[in-house]
Amino acid sequence: MFEYRGFLLDSVRHMQSIDEIKKLIDAIAVLKFNKFHWHLTDDQGWRFESESFPELNAAAVRPYSDFGKQYIDEPYGRVYTKAEMREIVSYCAERGIEVIPEFDMPGHTSSLLSAYPGLACGGKEVKIKTHQGIFKDILCPANEKTYEIVFGILDEFLEVFPGRYIHIGGDETPHTQWESCPDCRKKMKELGITGFAEYQNVFMNRIIDYLEGRGRHCIVWNDTAKGKNLDKRAIIQYWKEHNKPSADFINSGGKAILSPFSYCYLDYDYEITPLNRVYSLKTVLPGLTEEGKKNILGVEATLWTEYIDDITRLEKLAFPRLIAVSKAALGENKKPYKEFLLDIPEIKNQLGDIAFADEKTWTESRLAMIAGWLKFVKRNYSGEYIKEQIL
Numbered sequence: 153m154f155e156y157r158g159f160l161l162d163s164v165r166h167m168q169s170i171d172e173i174k175k176l177i178d179a180i181a182v183l184k185f186n187k188f189h190w191h192l193t194d195d196q197g198w199r200f201e202s203e204s205f206p207e208l209n210a211a212a213v214r215p216y217s218d219f220g221k222q223y224i225d226e227p228y229g230r231v232y233t234k235a236e237m238r239e240i241v242s243y244c245a246e247r248g249i250e251v252i253p254e255f256d257m258p259g260h261t262s263s264l265l266s267a268y269p270g271l272a273c274g275g276k277e278v279k280i281k282t283h284q285g286i287f288k289d290i291l292c293p294a295n296e297k298t299y300e301i302v303f304g305i306l307d308e309f310l311e312v313f314p315g316r317y318i319h320i321g322g323d324e325t326p327h328t329q330w331e332s333c334p335d336c337r338k339k340m341k342e343l344g345i346t347g348f349a350e351y352q353n354v355f356m357n358r359i360i361d362y363l364e365g366r367g368r369h370c371i372v373w374n375d376t377a378k379g380k381n382l383d384k385r386a387i388i389q390y391w392k393e394h395n396k397p398s399a400d401f402i403n404s405g406g407k408a409i410l411s412p413f414s415y416c417y418l419d420y421d422y423e424i425t426p427l428n429r430v431y432s433l434k435t436v437l438p439g440l441t442e443e444g445k446k447n448i449l450g451v452e453a454t455l456w457t458e459y460i461d462d463i464t465r466l467e468k469l470a471f472p473r474l475i476a477v478s479k480a481a482l483g484e485n486k487k488p489y490k491e492f493l494l495d496i497p498e499i500k501n502q503l504g505d506i507a508f509a510d511e512k513t514w515t516e517s518r519l520a521m522i523a524g525w526l527k528f529v530k531r532n533y534s535g536e537y538i539k540e541q542i543l
């Protein structure tokens with residue numbers, strides 16, 4: 153059994169009510185998950201109520217939503233109040249679950265930058281985003297004001313979330329604006345750094361150092377392992393597969409959590425990630441030494457909500473696949489898949505009135521998988537999204 157058995161919920165792209173979250177917490181507690189990773193900040197909204205930085209509360213609202221084929225022409229979003237977040241923390245604690253909040257940076261920060269444009273390279277004005285994607289507007293690590301505000305926000309996170317871990321993101325960080333920022337170039341020269349992956353980690357390491365100094369440990373997405381200088385006190389969350397730098401980080405003493413996207417990203421349809429595939433999750437990576445294998449702390453399933461705006465759909469995507477992830481986290485996914493299927497009805501009974509996907513959709517063939525990917529591409533890539541990625 154792994155010490156880290158996690159479940160991520162994205163409450164930015166689409167929110168869930170406190171009661172809906174509690175229902176999910178009840179279910180993951182039955183499955184013996186012990187970490188609730190709560191994704192609270194991103195390009196499309198800011199969900200953490202701040203007293204020190206009240207402009208952030210306005211950055212919770214996007215003017216409209218345009219996720220793939222779903223266009224909704226009305227303002228969306230609010231922050232979770234500190235009282236609500238504390239309620240979730242104590243609800244989880246009563247069930248043996250630690251809440252790990254995520255403040256994603258230096259990328260995925262359009263909502264923060266919309267409130268504090270001075271923190272982007274060149275003080276560029278940034279709008280909160282209304283669709284999915286990877287955006288070039290990111291924090292400028294050469295600006296001291298960036299750290300002042302980020303540390304101030306983190307201080308508030310620490311007050312609300314008492315657990316050991318804080319997730320600080322680090323994924324999907326295009327370096328375009330750093331390349332053309334005179335302050336960033338000057339900073340890199342001063343530091344004697346030529347690579348942008350290393351430059352990103354100068355930023356990450358400063359945040360890690362700040363939080364370590366306050367008795368917390370940081371989790372970061374494994375994109376950061378591309379820079380060889382990532383602080384070994386950080387734990388990488390492996391989501392991108394075939395990533396040699398991650399294996400190097402782990403083999404040289406770094407710790408990791410496994411969330412390979414083609415097994416653990418439960419927002420993908422069953423056609424793309426069928427239950428049998430999730431159940432076959434291996435808890436090692438290619439390229440790990442015997443010593444390296446000992447540095448895997450656990451497994452985490454994720455539910456990103458760009459395309460999930462109702463709780464029944466969310467529950468159906470999660471169940472029964474979350475049961476399969478829990479088996480891997482508990483080291484119990486060794487029995488044949490067909491026997492595992494026989495156990496599901498009894499587990500379903502223990503989970504109360506959680507919605508399950510129709511059994512006919514659980515196990516798919518390779519052909520269905522190809523059709524599923526075509527459907528995925530057609531649905532997700534709107535004109536606005538493609539324009540953003542190219543320009």
Ligand SMILES: [Zn+2]
Pocket residue numbers: 272273274291292293294329330333334335336
């Ligand atoms: Zn800059």
